[in-house]
Amino acid sequence: xxxxxxxxLLWLALTxxxxxxxxxxxxxxxxxxxxxxxxxxxxxxxDGAALYHLDWPLWRRYFHYLGxxxxxxxxxxxxxxxxxxxxxxxxxxxSLRQRDFRVDxxxxxxxxxxxxxxxxxxxxxxxxxxxxxxxxxxVPRSRADVLLRTxxxxxxxxxxxxxxxxxxxxxxxxxxxxxxAGYGSARHLVxxxxxxxxxxxxxxARLARAGLLEALARDHIRTAIAFGLPPWRIVVGHAxxxxxxxxxxxxxxxxxxxxTGSLVIERIFAxxxxxxxxxxxxxxxxxxxxxxxxxxxTLLVYTLNTLVDxxxxxxxxxxxxxxx
Amino acid sequence: MAPVQTRRLRHGWSLDxxxxxxxxxxxxxxxxTSLASHAWRRLRSDKAAWRSLLFLALLVLASFLAPLLxxxxxxxxxxxxxxxxxVWPWVQPYDERFRPEYWDLHALDAWxxxxxxxxxxxxxxxxxxxxxxxxxxLLSRLVWGSRTSILxxxxxxLTSLAFGVSYGALxxxxxxxxxxxxxxxxxxxxxxxxxFVVLFVLVxxxxxxxxxxxxxxxxxxxxLFVAVGAAWWLTMARVVRAQxxxxxRSEFVQAARALGARKLRILWMHIVPNVLPVVLVQLxxxxxxxxxxxxxxxxxxxxxxxxRVSWGxxxxxxxxxxxxxxxxxxxxxxPALAMGSALLALELLAGGLRGALDTRGHGEVA
Numbered sequence: 001x002x003x004x005x006x007x008x009l010l011w012l013a014l015t016x017x018x019x020x021x022x023x024x025x026x027x028x029x030x031x032x033x034x035x036x037x038x039x040x041x042x043x044x045x046x047d048g049a050a051l052y053h054l055d056w057p058l059w060r061r062y063f064h065y066l067g068x069x070x071x072x073x074x075x076x077x078x079x080x081x082x083x084x085x086x087x088x089x090x091x092x093x094x095s096l097r098q099r100d101f102r103v104d105x106x107x108x109x110x111x112x113x114x115x116x117x118x119x120x121x122x123x124x125x126x127x128x129x130x131x132x133x134x135x136x137x138x139v140p141r142s143r144a145d146v147l148l149r150t151x152x153x154x155x156x157x158x159x160x161x162x163x164x165x166x167x168x169x170x171x172x173x174x175x176x177x178x179x180x181a182g183y184g185s186a187r188h189l190v191x192x193x194x195x196x197x198x199x200x201x202x203x204x205a206r207l208a209r210a211g212l213l214e215a216l217a218r219d220h221i222r223t224a225i226a227f228g229l230p231p232w233r234i235v236v237g238h239a240x241x242x243x244x245x246x247x248x249x250x251x252x253x254x255x256x257x258x259x260t261g262s263l264v265i266e267r268i269f270a271x272x273x274x275x276x277x278x279x280x281x282x283x284x285x286x287x288x289x290x291x292x293x294x295x296x297x298t299l300l301v302y303t304l305n306t307l308v309d310x311x312x313x314x315x316x317x318x319x320x321x322x323x324x
Numbered sequence: 325m326a327p328v329q330t331r332r333l334r335h336g337w338s339l340d341x342x343x344x345x346x347x348x349x350x351x352x353x354x355x356x357t358s359l360a361s362h363a364w365r366r367l368r369s370d371k372a373a374w375r376s377l378l379f380l381a382l383l384v385l386a387s388f389l390a391p392l393l394x395x396x397x398x399x400x401x402x403x404x405x406x407x408x409x410x411v412w413p414w415v416q417p418y419d420e421r422f423r424p425e426y427w428d429l430h431a432l433d434a435w436x437x438x439x440x441x442x443x444x445x446x447x448x449x450x451x452x453x454x455x456x457x458x459x460x461x462l463l464s465r466l467v468w469g470s471r472t473s474i475l476x477x478x479x480x481x482l483t484s485l486a487f488g489v490s491y492g493a494l495x496x497x498x499x500x501x502x503x504x505x506x507x508x509x510x511x512x513x514x515x516x517x518x519x520f521v522v523l524f525v526l527v528x529x530x531x532x533x534x535x536x537x538x539x540x541x542x543x544x545x546x547x548l549f550v551a552v553g554a555a556w557w558l559t560m561a562r563v564v565r566a567q568x569x570x571x572x573r574s575e576f577v578q579a580a581r582a583l584g585a586r587k588l589r590i591l592w593m594h595i596v597p598n599v600l601p602v603v604l605v606q607l608x609x610x611x612x613x614x615x616x617x618x619x620x621x622x623x624x625x626x627x628x629x630x631x632r633v634s635w636g637x638x639x640x641x642x643x644x645x646x647x648x649x650x651x652x653x654x655x656x657x658x659p660a661l662a663m664g665s666a667l668l669a670l671e672l673l674a675g676g677l678r679g680a681l682d683t684r685g686h687g688e689v690a
Contacts, residue, residue: 011511011515014512015512015516018512019516019521023524026525154664154668156671157612157664157668158660158664159619159620159667161620161623161640162639162660162663165639165642165646165660166660168643168656169651169653169657174651180648256517260517260519260520263519263520263523263620264624267624278523279523279624279625281527282523282526282527282624282626283625283626286527287527290523290524290527291524293520294517294520294524297520298515298516298520301517302515305515
């Protein structure tokens with residue numbers, strides 16, 4: 001267990017380091033800088049250059065950005081009032097385009113919004129997908145099963161922005177029961193959460209159905225039926241646990257997928273989350289902000305996957321913790 | 325089959341020399357069902373998968389022959405006050421401004437456009453699926469837009485074939501420490517949230533507005549192609565490695581080795597035919613993912629750039645045109661239908677392929 005966690009941590013550190021270093025090199029190679037889009041007086045330009053430390057040698061900028069030691073006037077080479085800094089200490093530097101904001105400030109404002117939306121979508125997907133899948137698995141090849149499977153097929157096939165567009169068209173513009181876009185009240189989150197969660201609900205339903213069908217075909221279930229146990233006890237007590245295994249192992253990728261999907265959904269519904277910030281920064285050429293969001297999402301996805309891997313052996317004791 | 329001369333012995337049946345020759349000749353003439361023909365027959369019997377295959381073939385054909393079809397121009401705007409609904413009129417006269425100057429066609433496409441004018445003369449289809457806010461025909465834009473998706477899907481398929489398969493096969497054949505190191509690299513790359521990294525790379529290679537500068541840097545589309553190629557060889561490498569490693573341990577490969585078969589022979593006779601089904605299924609799974617990814621990036625305004633068309637851009641246009649006063653439902657519905665049906669067909673085809681190529685029913689190692 002401890003070895004497993006340590007190994008994961010090591011790989012995470014390596015990944016993050018590689019991401020930071022590579023992007024630092026690419027930032028140097030890429031076009032544009034903090035003031036490339038405007039014409040400034042030379043004095044102002046020098047000011048800006050000082051703010052982004054463009055006058056420093058390369059190695060100093062790199063280690064200042066990477067951390068954990070702060071290398072500016074207040075850090076190691078200055079009066080040492082603030083010794084720690086850099087990406088490893090959670091200080092991601094100033095944003096290139098949103099003046100007067102630091103990347104961590106922007107993230108602190110926008111990330112909770114994204115996480116709220118993603119969590120809502122994921123919980124909704126589980127709450128809808130799991131019962132639907134179990135229902136379909138209990139009555140295979142019935143009319144309900146066919147209907148649910150068709151819906152699930154549509155859900156997995158349609159991209160989330162198409163679902164969002166259709167929902168907007170019907171619920172917001174035609175029937176006018178829900179607001180079109182924005183953020184603030186619970187009603188604003190309904191449409192985005194449905195559009196974001198629908199593909200995952202469909203996938204969970206399919207997995208649960210397949211898992212339940214497989215579980216019900218096992219020998220111990222046959223024995224339970226032969227003993228005359230009531231059907232609900234067989235399903236709830238014996239089949240459900242193993243039917244949920246594929247769903248649990250899917251939750252890690254699903255969480256990553258929901259976070260990715262929120263990029264688009266936030267954009268469509270004008271929700272001020274981290275995904276909108278990333279897309280905005282990509283359109284504006286804001287390197288530091290984009291790197292910050294990418295780093296945070298890498299961290300999140302990695303942590304979630306590790307958590308799911310930790311949780312999995314609790315449900316299925318046959319599986320030991322091991323790096324694949 | 326010729327009757328084989330046999331002679332009863334004490335311990336069973338045996339062949340004399342002539343009979344042996346006859347039997348061998350008969351065995352040589354006998355044709356078993358090969359894996360490929362078997363799979364093909366199974367695929368044909370799977371109705372959903374077969375129809376999907378036909379539909380996709382039709383789609384590819386239509387998108388390749390798009391310049392030959394009597395469609396209105398997908399690029400030239402016709403300024404009207406608002407989008408036209410489908411479908412009146414059915415046919416309209418050919419618009420001379422088919423090709424605006426900012427639309428550069430390849431030689432083959434230009435030739436096809438000329439051929440189309442010869443063929444259909446002053447005739448073209450009406451707005452069968454309506455027009456967009458700039459008066460451009462939606463059906464025509466959908467057909468032309470499918471070219472982007474197909475091209476990208478092809479690029480991804482080729483890279484994952486060329487790079488992923490060889491990487492995975494090398495790792496599988498090498499085994500031991502080399503393989504685990506090679507696969508570790510793949511694991512690390514897989515652990516990255518891919519969409520975010522691609523977005524980030526797009527930021528870094530963000531083409532500046534300055535024309536002199538932008539000549540030095542790659543365009544968004546090239547980045548898109550590279551990113552798609554870079555992403556989709558990973559899973560392929562994993563799948564191929566697992567299969568090759570399993571095959572190398574299997575009894576029939578060990579038997580071949582024990583009989584003194586050379587490495588190349590084992591590779592060609594035993595490994596390749598058994599890896600092929602897995603590769604095909606993985607390819608079929610890759611294609612919808614690539615189409616979706618392109619649509620997503622174009623939708624965000626980070627993929628294909630106007631005036632070029634793609635399905636993602638059309639979906640984005642549809643959402644942009646949504647407003648509470650007038651509902652332009654066709655701008656939302658038809659791109660959604662096009663994308664949905666193509667992705668559904670790809671999904672069904674992948675499922676059908678997996679069923680058809682499942683070698684376990686054929687008496688071979690899976």
